[in-house]
Amino acid sequence: MTRDEIRKHVLDSLVSVAPEADVASLSGNVSLREQLDIDSMDFLNFVIAIHESLQVEIPERDYAKLITLQGCVDYLAARIKD
């Protein structure tokens, strides 16, 4: 899976928890929770959506790596390669 495809999955998962999010204007390196006003419940649902769409296991201790869009893509690209 290419990084672009991973990015698309991540953005789709984001939209599923924050339907009004303007994903096109998201900054890759700023915290998603800051940019989108999503709370811990939304974040958990976001992680679950990624897990379901990409079929990757994401342990709780790795949530910190999913803070930014770039972080998500980097993390998932490495996980999917395994």
Place this chain on the structure above:
Amino acid sequence: MSDLVMPSLGADMEAGTLVRWRKQPGDAVKRGDVIAEVETDKGVIDIDVFASGVLEEIFVTPGNRVPVGTRLAKIRDLAESMPPPALPREPVSEATASTPAPQPTPRFSVVPPPPPASSLPPPPSAATSAPLARPAISPAARRLAQERNVDPALVHGTGPHGAITRDDVERAATQHAALPTATPDSAPQKQVVADERALRMRNAIAAAMAKSKREIPHYYLSHTIDMQPAMNWLAEENSQRPIAERLLYGVLLLKAVALALREVPELNALWDGKRAVPQSGIHVGVAISIRGGLIAPAIHNTDQRTLSDLMQSFRDLVMRARSGGLRSSELAEPTITVTSLGDTGVESVYGVIYPPQVALVGFGKVAERPWAMNGGLFARQVMTATLAADHRVSDGHRGGIFLNAIARLLQAPDKL
């Protein structure tokens, strides 16, 4: 026989608009079933029924705004025997209703005569054997209904014998257009509707909060709780759970509050205007931030639920708070409210009690702080809990016992 009335879904609610019936006369209803949808300042709410039975008669048709307490329908309870036979009834002729004074609650009832007393009670699928007689609709009216995207079944007919005229369809179409949920509309129109709804919700919250501060003498207590054991336990617990079953620490807080209420039950009461009435069930309302405001629906019997169960309910509640489908029983029945502002990063929250409740529990963020323990200084995960309480009902001493109970319960998370 029980009456379904327009419920009060908040301290400030005066009236609601019946949007849609989800059951028809003759349908069986069981406890928890959604029987109608009602538009309020908090959005469209599903009215769920308390007792099982059969919906006998409807008194308010869609599009009508009626005060809280207005009889909406009659439900025959399961335990009752069959009604005695009666003379066949004509549908109330709506031609007589076209007098100058508009009828606020027009009636229509099942037309075929009830079966004789000697026969068995009708089966639950009574809807098919005793169908609601559809009033006649003129071809012109039917065409208009199609054009204007109006369901003839929902139109109140004013022609002879309740027949539906073009005017009736026209009126229904305008009414439905006024209801945000009725017809699909364009994006700008959706935004206008969303803004209006947000404004109404804000006004409803304003009214409730103003009433609370006017009438309830609040006192406030705060207590900082060592959350290290709870957070350690949670990390360990979640590492064993598949992702979709992991717990947020908030459910530990909800359970602790619910169990603490068993020890200080006077905080689980509702003010009836003169005194606090202790409630037998513990239904913790969870403050959920939504577009335009705040809503605090209850998780029923919070004290009896497992943490996994609470997590599922909590998640389901948040989803329905944000995208529709909250039930009247969830809005009418919280016995206390919990507001957790940990996600916003504030240390503590001193809230405003939501009438007719008598207390509100606030939680700030869980953060690492210096903490003295056993003569030494450590970095610990701690959280500040606050209690806003009605001084007519409880004093600081009891409030303090309550907060201490929450703190104590959170030291043994495996027992929650």
